[in-house]
Amino acid sequence: MARVSIKDIAEKLGVSSATVSLVLNEKDKDSRIGKEVAEKVRKAAIEMNYRPNMAARSLRTGKTKTLGLIVADISNPFFAKLARHIENIAADKGYQVMFGSSDESSIKFEKLTHLFIEKNVDGIIVVPPQDSEGSIMELVKRKVPLVLVDRGIEGLPVSSIQIDNVGASFELTNILLDRGCKRIGFMAYNINLPNIKKRYEGYEKALKMRGLPIDSNLVCSVSFENFEENVKRAIKTLIDNDIDSVVFATNRVGVQSLIALQDYVDYKKLKYVSIDNPDEYIFADIDITCIAQPVKELGERTLDILFKYIENPKYRVVEYVTLQANIVIPGKE
Amino acid sequence: MARVSIKDIAEKLGVSSATVSLVLNEKDKDSRIGKEVAEKVRKAAIEMNYRPNMAARSLRTGKTKTLGLIVADISNPFFAKLARHIENIAADKGYQVMFGSSDESSIKFEKLTHLFIEKNVDGIIVVPPQDSEGSIMELVKRKVPLVLVDRGIEGLPVSSIQIDNVGASFELTNILLDRGCKRIGFMAYNINLPNIKKRYEGYEKALKMRGLPIDSNLVCSVSFENFEENVKRAIKTLIDNDIDSVVFATNRVGVQSLIALQDYVDYKKLKYVSIDNPDEYIFADIDITCIAQPVKELGERTLDILFKYIENPKYRVVEYVTLQANIVIPGKE
DNA sequence: CTGAAAGCGCTTACAG
């Protein structure tokens, strides 16, 4: 038996397909369709195991009840958690999520945005890689509801949600300075990414306020490709330059750095701070203080704004939301 | 300007929409459309920034170029990695992935399958929770291409890919036994899940082969809800029962157990084995040996089979694929 | 070589 359509139900019951559609979409109150007819329709739909065909509905209504999500890499626990929260909130509103990973490539990113347009997603959530302004502006021109998360891009008329990146790394760096550290390494990937850049700014600001120089040997910007290798090399540079402490700009950088650091006998004598607090730190047995990103809230605020756009196509207010993030010490609540 | 359609291009160029469609779908070779016309069409499509409307195409062709993926929880790193590999392979074939987390609930699972049917996904990949046989059989009846991953369900006519779960935990348990362990705890969640059940069987088999009794106090089956709490309690039971070693049945169980174990001074004197090797183990500074699941291969084999079904609707061969998994020691390549 | 037309399964004004 082929798939059951509204027409099949209508024919079986001897009513019009309009009636069936109205009942199944619970619009029968308005048009006051007979209670008995409505009941008959509902019963038949269940018996015949009817499932609406969203392709047809979408073609007609222009809505898909689907959101698109582009992260850098869904297998990065930070993004996976974000995706999970977004999934939950979207599901509560009757939406499903389609995801894609950009691997920080603007080419892949653009492809994903095109696919999402073709699949008529009702809104898009995006962690923008470097050089993605063009693709983002295309979405803006097409009036696709859009919110950036984790990284806003200044100057673009697009809403974004992120933590206070400057503040977070400023605070963390100050913790090290207060404890007497003088040679503080900064480990990050691609320092050109808007959020990483801000994290660098916070580090720089803290050093400057104490009148300390920025030693460029202590600032490592590691590319996304050949990540392990590059981290290893960067860590060697830092050790060779006699650091007493390190700022990790992200979870992934932190974990990979610690793996690399295990090759050095005295790495546990250094002091560490990190933006993000992956579970790995709980076990690392090092002196580390973290900023925990409010991932759930990031997801909530993102969808709050996105749904405002989706539900009211005329709504055009652009918000640049900055959330405060909290200091935590891994393993000690 | 509203979205550009094939008709818009056709009108602008003074050709029929059939011609435009044929050219844009590269079916112009067959029908031998004039080279100049084809070129004109292609140029206009680019100029006008045309994007096909997949809802319309899907309605017509019945294909969406979208796959559905249901895992237990996308924020679990094992599933996130699996999702990532599936995303990559699917993208190479021109497919995108829609995901959902079941939280091990058969209700949520069923809802997700219904949504996927409504959205006309071309195929579904599923990590089935307990009591999901009914929903799965509905998919089978609807002839939706379907593959189970991580956990096959015996008796169902559905292809599945998983590691040799019995073998993996048998091997791991033997490692402990060979090293003189006598009181081996088994930490798992829901032992009724097909894969966990097999992991338990491997543990049981190893003990029996040495003539050792199964002490039910040492076998912990922890539910998915209130996970942290339950793990804490289970670990206390194990410690109270004087274990000398533990088998962790999954990454999540392992990590959460180790967090709980940190409350006990001597936990580093125990010996551990685990199915899965999360990064956390690298830092835990304990005696642990793992089975690393070949996640990438799991993804590949899953899609190999799924695409056979998708590409040939008459193909009905059911495969039950078991992959071998390898022993690794975290942090030591 | 190309066009006119049907039809995928819905929703929704419109008519009665």
Place this chain on the structure above:
DNA sequence: CTGAAAGCGCTTACAG
């Protein structure tokens, strides 16, 4: 209170 009909944007036999 309900039905007939149009139309969303495609693809694809069919006709010429």
